[in-house]
Amino acid sequence: MKRNIKKVAVLGSGIMGSRIACHFANIGVEVLLLDIVPFELTDAEKEKGLTKEDPQVRNRIVNEAFESTLKGKPASLYHKDFANRISLGNFDDDMHKIKDCDWVLEAVVERLDIKKQVFENVEKHRTKGTIISSNTSGIPIHMMLEDRSEDFQKHFIGTHFFNPPRYLKLLEIIPTPKTDQEITDFLMHYGDLYLGKTTVLCKDTPAFIANRVGIYAILKVVESMQKLGMNIDEVDKLTGPVIGRPKSATFRTSDVVGLDTLIKVANGLYDNLPNDEARDTFKLPDVIGKLEENKWLGDKTGQGFYKKTKKDGKTEILTLDLDSMEYKPKTKPKFSTLESTKQISNLKERFPVLLGGKDKAGEFYRDSFYGLFKYASNRIPEISDELYRIDQAICTGFGWEIGPFETWDTLGVKKTVEKMEEAGYKPNQWVYDMMDSGADSFYKVEAGQKQYYDLDSKKYVNIPGTEEFIILENLKESGKEIWSNAEAGIIDLGDGVINVEFRSKSNTLGGGVVEAINKGISLGEEKYRGVVISNEGSNFSLGANLGMVFMYAIEQDYDELDFMIRQFQQTMMRARYSAVPVVVAPHNMALGGGCELSMHADHVQASAETYIGLVEVGVGVIPGGGGTKENALRVADRYQEGDVELNALQNAFMNIAMAKVATSAYEAKEMGILRPSDGISINRSRQIADAKAAAIRLADAGYTMPVQREDIRVQGKTGIALFKAGIAGMKMGKYISAHDQKIAEKLAYAMCGGDLSYPQEVSEQYLLDLEREAFLSLLGEKKTLERIQAVLQGGKPLRN
Numbered sequence: 083m084k085r086n087i088k089k090v091a092v093l094g095s096g097i098m099g100s101r102i103a104c105h106f107a108n109i110g111v112e113v114l115l116l117d118i119v120p121f122e123l124t125d126a127e128k129e130k131g132l133t134k135e136d137p138q139v140r141n142r143i144v145n146e147a148f149e150s151t152l153k154g155k156p157a158s159l160y161h162k163d164f165a166n167r168i169s170l171g172n173f174d175d176d177m178h179k180i181k182d183c184d185w186v187l188e189a190v191v192e193r194l195d196i197k198k199q200v201f202e203n204v205e206k207h208r209t210k211g212t213i214i215s216s217n218t219s220g221i222p223i224h225m226m227l228e229d230r231s232e233d234f235q236k237h238f239i240g241t242h243f244f245n246p247p248r249y250l251k252l253l254e255i256i257p258t259p260k261t262d263q264e265i266t267d268f269l270m271h272y273g274d275l276y277l278g279k280t281t282v283l284c285k286d287t288p289a290f291i292a293n294r295v296g297i298y299a300i301l302k303v304v305e306s307m308q309k310l311g312m313n314i315d316e317v318d319k320l321t322g323p324v325i326g327r328p329k330s331a332t333f334r335t336s337d338v339v340g341l342d343t344l345i346k347v348a349n350g351l352y353d354n355l356p357n358d359e360a361r362d363t364f365k366l367p368d369v370i371g372k373l374e375e376n377k378w379l380g381d382k383t384g385q386g387f388y389k390k391t392k393k394d395g396k397t398e399i400l401t402l403d404l405d406s407m408e409y410k411p412k413t414k415p416k417f418s419t420l421e422s423t424k425q426i427s428n429l430k431e432r433f434p435v436l437l438g439g440k441d442k443a444g445e446f447y448r449d450s451f452y453g454l455f456k457y458a459s460n461r462i463p464e465i466s467d468e469l470y471r472i473d474q475a476i477c478t479g480f481g482w483e484i485g486p487f488e489t490w491d492t493l494g495v496k497k498t499v500e501k502m503e504e505a506g507y508k509p510n511q512w513v514y515d516m517m518d519s520g521a522d523s524f525y526k527v528e529a530g531q532k533q534y535y536d537l538d539s540k541k542y543v544n545i546p547g548t549e550e551f552i553i554l555e556n557l558k559e560s561g562k563e564i565w566s567n568a569e570a571g572i573i574d575l576g577d578g579v580i581n582v583e584f585r586s587k588s589n590t591l592g593g594g595v596v597e598a599i600n601k602g603i604s605l606g607e608e609k610y611r612g613v614v615i616s617n618e619g620s621n622f623s624l625g626a627n628l629g630m631v632f633m634y635a636i637e638q639d640y641d642e643l644d645f646m647i648r649q650f651q652q653t654m655m656r657a658r659y660s661a662v663p664v665v666v667a668p669h670n671m672a673l674g675g676g677c678e679l680s681m682h683a684d685h686v687q688a689s690a691e692t693y694i695g696l697v698e699v700g701v702g703v704i705p706g707g708g709g710t711k712e713n714a715l716r717v718a719d720r721y722q723e724g725d726v727e728l729n730a731l732q733n734a735f736m737n738i739a740m741a742k743v744a745t746s747a748y749e750a751k752e753m754g755i756l757r758p759s760d761g762i763s764i765n766r767s768r769q770i771a772d773a774k775a776a777a778i779r780l781a782d783a784g785y786t787m788p789v790q791r792e793d794i795r796v797q798g799k800t801g802i803a804l805f806k807a808g809i810a811g812m813k814m815g816k817y818i819s820a821h822d823q824k825i826a827e828k829l830a831y832a833m834c835g836g837d838l839s840y841p842q843e844v845s846e847q848y849l850l851d852l853e854r855e856a857f858l859s860l861l862g863e864k865k866t867l868e869r870i871q872a873v874l875q876g877g878k879p880l881r882n
Contacts, residue, residue, distance in 0.1 A: 099189035104158035253279035292479030294692035326483030337380035417443035569594025578611035587738030592627035612777030616667035625674025695743035702866030706857035796835025805830035
């Protein structure tokens with residue numbers, strides 16, 4: 083049958099339930115969020131004379147939980163207005179409303195008896211054929227089916243979201259033996275296409291896949307640390323971004339998530355896995371027991387492995403000494419192994435150096451990773467028949483860049499097996515069988531498609547569900563790169579579309595990237611039908627190469643700076659005015675020049691998680707790559723559509739002057755950075771394919787190069803006077819410094835078209851020249867150079 087999910091009921095409004103409800107609202111689904119009726123009145127309710135029958139009392143739990151979620155950071159909604167898609171109620175009064183829902187998702191407390199009570203109530207009201215699922219992270223899914231009808235059992239399944247649901251991509255799908263295959267197939271597809279998730283099919287085993295392997299990996303790190311006599315600062319230095327893990331590494335992550343959560347999952351695994359060969363690793367060390375006794379559970383209790391304190395008015399982070407159980411000043415450990423990898427930007431090339439280290443860091447990496455490799459190999463086929471599912475689950479659930487088997491590949495499978503045997507970590511027999519069959523890696527790339535070694539067929543097979551994805555790394559391995567320099571490359575995406583990929587540090591827009599953009603558009607005009615500008619870095623682009631700008635500014639080489647800015651402006655205009663459509667696909671951070679490039683594209687295909695804005699005032703300048711011009715142009719066009727011009731101009735001015743960054747692609751549309759016609763990809767893995775499709779659509783529609791604009795209406799002195807009055811007021815109120823005032827006045831001058839005596843129409847080039855002049859003049863200011871230096875040295879803006 084064809085299914086449409088128009089309305090979802092989420093039962094349970096706790097941290098997970100409310101956030102899951104928000105993510106359904108993010109994708110446009112109507113949501114009914116329900117929770118229990120309170121057992122007792124609060125003192126405040128008694129004072130107001132309320133009774134248990136008053137709606138505000140009966141819905142107190144759901145109302146307070148949802149309100150707390152809306153206030154939480156990071157935000158659970160792409161846009162605050164999406165909260166209107168969620169209606170609230172309680173189990174007693176509103177459960178009958180689930181009859182209109184296409185999917186009923188349970189997210190109540192982790193107790194089997196309570197879940198069974200909820201499902202008994204659900205059975206009375208649901209419409210036959212609708213999906214029912216549980217968000218449990220630990221209770222076996224099949225145990226919830228007792229006393230349920232055949233129709234309920236056929237449509238029941240586990241759907242384990244990871245917290246926070248908006249940001250973590252993993253959705254584990256856990257069918258029972260009685261789940262209809264159609265339900266499993268539907269949710270695997272729906273989670274990917276609509277919810278933007280990596281959907282991983284799991285067996286109904288304790289903690290499923292991600293928590294089973296992920297919690298083992300954390301506790302193995304602790305075990306290796308104790309074996310080698312290391313401390314918390316050392317381990318977090320070694321287990322963060324250097325190995326492709328989150329910046330919070332091991333112990334900081336535990337503090338953020340809550341040590342009680344780690345304890346609960348680890349204890350559950352120890353109790354429920356009597357036959358696991360590594361069961362003792364799940365037995366928590368005494369030190370964690372002491373933390374639990376002290377109620378030092380992390381951020382939620384104010385201290386855990388780390389503690390924040392104030393010293394001389396400044397925040398100081400203290401680290402727990404696990405021997406003395408006292409907090410001491412944080413240290414900055416150094417390891418020769420880490421020093422030797424500083425120049426290796428490619429993570430896969432870094433791993434052989436890290437595990438080959440001759441110091442304590444190398445010992446730590448070998449012990450922890452060899453243990454992880456052995457454990458992961460032993461989980462097949464127990465928790466998954468396919469090895470790729472373990473990598474997918476751990477990467478998307480725990481934020482790793484590459485999973486255990488892919489990491490193993492970077493080290494060489496056979497060579498690593500020999501070293502694992504020496505260290506006492508012999509892997510599972512199937513790994514030897516794989517090598518005996520002639521296969522020397524867990525993965526390989528064939529014709530741009532990533533394949534995994536399938537144990538049953540003893541062949542490499544395409545990873546299911548990824549056929550529609552475009553992965554640039556896979557295309558490069560297949561020889562599809564047609565041009566490159568040190569900072570960027572151009573890759574053939576097929577069907578007449580090419581992709582410009584940035585590879586500079588932080589994907590900054592230096593000379594090599596600018597060259598690649600121009601080369602890509604030229605190639606597109608000569609031989610192809612469209613150009614996509616995208617990459618697979620952590621961030622799309624953090625803007626211009628600030629170090630280069632600072633160097634020329636310090637040397638007062640204004641001719642070189644002028645040439646650099648002109649070239650950058652011309653490149654932005656080349657993206658707008660070319661003979662083929664140019665589609666830009668920003669994701670995560672797209673700041674400064676990354677935002678300007680997006681604003682000049684024929685079409686933007688943004689990831690939903692795009693944090694985009696013009697932030698140049700933070701370093702003492704105004705946008706110099708066409709961002710100021712483009713805002714003035716868009717305001718002028720809105721005025722022609724009947725908008726109140728000066729209000730729109732003021733909003734655009736304030737967005738730049740306050741360095742405001744949109745916290746999602748939807749907010750970027752509201753701010754005017756993205757246009758109503760621009761696209762949004764919920765699933766980041768599909769974004770490049772979506773961008774390619776947009777380029778083809780534009781080409782097939784008969785794309786014609788636009789004509790440069792000569793009709794941009796600007797306000798001249800009228801607008802400048804308005805802005806100057808507001809700026810002066812902010813300076814008098816001590817909201818901004820004298821240098822902030824100078825920057826703001828330069829911005830107003832450029833956005834209003836300069837010192838024109840009356841409102842009139844000007845060209846794009848006229849506005850670009852004003853913008854460039856203002857940018858250059860600010861680079862001559864000592865306070866601007868101080869701001870740039872502060873960002874380059876410490877990464878934090880200076881207010882001077």
